[in-house]
Amino acid sequence: MTNQTQSHKTSETHSSSIMRFILPSLFGILLFLVPVPFNGSVTIGVGILAETIQTTFDDSIPAFMTGMILLSAVGAFIARTLKPTWITNYESMRNLFDISIGWLIVRVIGSVFAIMVLFEIGPEMIVAPFTGGTVLFELIPVLMAWFLFAALLMPFLLSFGLMDFIGTLLRKFMQPVFKLPGRSAIDATASWMGAGPVGVLITTQQFEQGYYTKRESSIIATNFSIASIAFSLVIIGFIGLEAYFVPFYLTVTLAVFVAAVIMPRIPPLSRKKDEYHEPVGKQIVEAAPKNESTLSFGLKVAVEKANSVKSIGSVCQKGVINVFDMWLGLIPIVMTLGTIALILAEFTQIFVWLSMPIVPVLQLLQLPEAEAAAPAMIVGFADMFLPAVIGSGIESELTRFVIAGVSISQLVYMSEIGVLILRSKIPLSFGELAVIFIQRTIITLPIIAGVAHLIF
DSSP states (O other): OHHHHHHHHHHHHHHHHHHHHHHHHHHHHHHHTSOEEETTEEEOHHHHHHHHHHHHTTTTHHHHHHHHHHHHHHHHHHHHHTOOHHHHTOHHHHHHHOOOHHHHHHHHHHHHHHHHHHHTOSOHHHHSTTTHHHIIIIIHHHHHHHHHHHHHHTHHHHSSSHHHHHHHHHHHHHHHHHSSOTTHHHHHHHHHHTOHHHHHHHHHHHHHTTSSBHHHHHHHHHHSOOOOHHHHHHHHHHTTOGGGHHHHHHHHHHHHHHHHHHGGGSTTGGGSOOOBOTTTOOOOOOSOOTTSOHHHHHHHHHHHHHHTOOOHHHHHHHHHHHHHHHHHHTHHHHHHHHHHHHHHHHHOSHHHHHTTTHHHHHHHTTOSSHHHHHHHHHGGGTOTTHHHHHHTTOOOHHHHHHHHHHHHHHOOOIIIIIHHHHHSSSOOOHHHHHHHHHHHHHHHHHHHHHHHHHHO
16 A cells, blocks of 8 residues: 555656646747737737837837936946945846946947937937937837846746757757757747847857857857748838748748858857856756657656756746846947947948948849949848848849848847847857858858749
């Protein structure tokens, strides 16, 4: 009787552990990975929440985020000069405000820019609707809402074993094709269904927790932060080719896939070290033992991960810290670098000069209006939407199709993805991001142009 009771208790404990993995992970899947039609486009659960917040508080968000940007600068200045105990004694506060002098200057500049744009004071090049106005009134509200729910709810995707389970199942595909762990498929899917920054956020946290090496995190952040279906719809609509969306997105998917296969095998990504984040060390085992099936091993490591979570309260606390880390740590950088990038694009000829060598390439690919299209091929490094702005004025549908496709495939936009990567602990410099942007353009441009000639 005692043995039966003990066996029954063991069975109940095992079932409880499995449910501890399944229920939160299912919630995370529904929030981040399941496509949902909403307001005429396709998004994810987190996207619906983000869009609802944006719509409800549309007029208030720029002022609120200006306050947050100012708080980030003042807090960092106090931390650096006065070193109060309410910052120095708490790790979460140190992470928010104890920063280098360089990042402090960036935060101060961002707060000045935000105040100038909000109150429409200062030089036109800063406060114009197509420079600082675009960043504060269009880009930052989107990032604020996405970061709020993505950072708050991301632990349900990462902390309860889903990444471990999927990683074990997909390792045999992801490793030979992309030289990556199986769990990286989650990063790509979250970007694809939701937004590129979500994928980078996942990658950053996985690297800092010891689940990706420096090489793997660099590859994933620059190759798997795929522009979402929703954003792709916006781009193709803005450029006036809505009727071609299906072949357009299939073409982009092909180009991004080819780039993701090639990029990990060439410098600078191939030269990144297979070392884990030093303070944490390696925390991942995806290969199943020889005497155990992949499915059963995946389930076992997932359950172990879920059981390591102390409480839902600790998960919620971690989510709140993530939100403020994004708002206070990242948004000021977006305000600064995004505004400067747009000023360079709108008020200088720098992108026109830089694009001159591209004109013969576009002519070789037989793209009409090559000189007008050339700046659009590189201006995306500043901001993801600028190529569509330039391309919308070009008459040739063929050329507009190529511009839109390349802009989606380049991925490394400094006003968003680039800033996220630079601010993270992923070991990629500004120069390396520029090289990766050029490489992605070189790889994807001929593919997209070739398909475009078949369509038009």
